[in-house]
Amino acid sequence: MPTNTINANQAINAYSQTSNLSAAGKATDILGKAGNKTQDDGVFLDLVKNSVTQSIDTLKRGEQMSAAAVTGQADITDVVQAVTAAEIQVQTIMTFRDKMIAAYQEVMRMPI
Secondary structure: OOOOOOOHHHHHHHHHHHHHOOHHHHHHHHHHHOOOOOHHHHHHHHHHHHHHHHHHHHHHHHHHHHHHHHOOOOOHHHHHHHHHHHHHHHHHHHHHHHHHHHHHHHHHHOOO
C-alpha cells in the first residue's frame, strides 16, 4: 500500500496559502455592510465586529504557533498557550452561535 509523504516545506506553503484565504475578511465585510439605524445598533455592531476580529486574530495566532512548532521555531509552552487560547475562543464562538440560534427560534415561536 503506497503512503504519501509530505515535505515540511510543502505543508508550510500549503498552510500559508490557505491562511491567506480570508474567511475573516468576508465575515467583517458582512458585518460592515449592516446598516446603522440607531446609535445603539452601531454600538452593538462595533462590539460584534471587534469580537469577530479578535477571535480571528486568536485563531490565526494559534495556527501560526502550531506551524512554527512543526518547524522547530517555537517553544512548546508558547504553542500550548496559543492553541489553548484558540480552543477557548472556538468554544466561546460556538456558545454565542447557540445562544443566537435559540433567541431566533424563540422569536419565531412568538404569536403574531
